[in-house]
Amino acid sequence: MSEAYADDQVGRREEDSAPVPPVIELEDLSYTYPDGHRALRGITLKIEAGERVAILGPNGAGKSTLCLQLNGILEPTGGSVSVCGLPVGGRDIQEVRRRVGVVFQDPDDMLFMPTVEADVAFGPSNLGLPEDEIRARVGRALCAVGMEGMGGRSPHHLSFGQKKRAATAAVLSMDPEVLVLDEPSSSLDPRGRREFGELLARLEQTIVVVTHDLPYAHELCERAVILDGGRMVADGPTDEILDDAELLAAHDLELPHGFVMDHH
């Protein structure tokens, strides 16, 4: 009883004094692959809780590498990454991975279990949660992506859009604070793309969308960052960035022909 009270006090004191650390903080982050390819060069970026940020850039700009840095699958060769104040690469790595859910481009990479529900349960099971809690989370995550009642299916019986949603549920079940999506719209048909966008818009988490689909970025994110050649070359409101035709052209990005922006 007294212990619980003390915990509560500590919690409150932290809330009062220290400002909430950014959800994601990159400090002069660099990454060089073992073969010498310099994928990221000195990126400094802060993402606050609840923000929706698009990371734009042509192929080979380092976008996917950045994704893998955000939950410590790759470790920086220079600078640092921290998530909610926890340094990535330290002993809190499991906690970091729980907080940052990365949804890969190809859902077949993510759905490795025999059924959708077993897959969605994989993360929570690794967290060592009790069975009832795992089942409750699987139910909630499937519901959040609109796949209630499809948990018993095998991934190869799903459409591509359903696989994408199942892969998202598999990450949501870990109750992450940030959702990082690598090319969420790729290979989706127009309807799948729209439905997936609507699903993302409903989520409460901080969202980082890595893409070269500019209209999608505009739809989902109020802030955009341009990455080119491993460097961050722009950071600002998505409206302004997409309005700057010269900036886009300089970094091999293009709005589709005839696209007219409705400003946020």
Add this chain to the structure above:
Amino acid sequence: MGGGHHGWGLGAIEVVAAKDSPVHRLDPRVKILGLIGLVFVAVTLPTGAWAAFGALAAILVALAAASRLRPAYVLGRMTIETPFLLAAALLPFTAENGLALGATVALKVSISVLAMVILSSTTPFPSLLRGFETLKVPRLVLTIVAFMWRYLHVLAGEVSRMKRARDARGYSASRLWQAASTGPLIATLFVRSLQRGEHVYLAMMGRLYDGSMPETVTGRLQTGKADVLFLTAIAGSLVLVVVVLA
């Protein structure tokens, strides 16, 4: 990626296993125990125990009928045993008392294969894995099987797309000199599989994989009256077969 329209017989067995019948509805665990028990009895029976073999075969035929499996489908599945039957067919010419020996081997193989065809055609693969898991089969073995099954589907899709792309550029298998393109196809597939494996591993790490697979908690299994009845019946008949007929 895309849909599962590819061959390798993976699709056919899934369609049949997803149907409904009293046997389909049984708990996978009692089917595993009952049918593997039956196979165990079959392979340990002595040469020439014709009555016992007949009884086992009758049990399986009855089960196949109760599962509403089409005879043509069952026979098609059983062609996998052809090499064993051919080997058994050599016995009459090579061994002493070869005819009885050959017939016994053929019967043992056929009974075992039929039992496994019934098991795999009445139980969806994930339930089968779940059944083996709760029967304490080492999880490492099951994980390997589960990944193989999962990515066989993905790979089959990749192979059929690659073949289609090759055929679209004028390949025809009838010209021997063109067969040389099969090598690169296999090499490409191998490289893609390696990359796939790496990506899957990264995805697993991202979801807190620590080197051991967690126990599956979804897809709970339930044993009911029918299951107890099935297991009792099959255990009783096996005892009868061993004690009375063998």
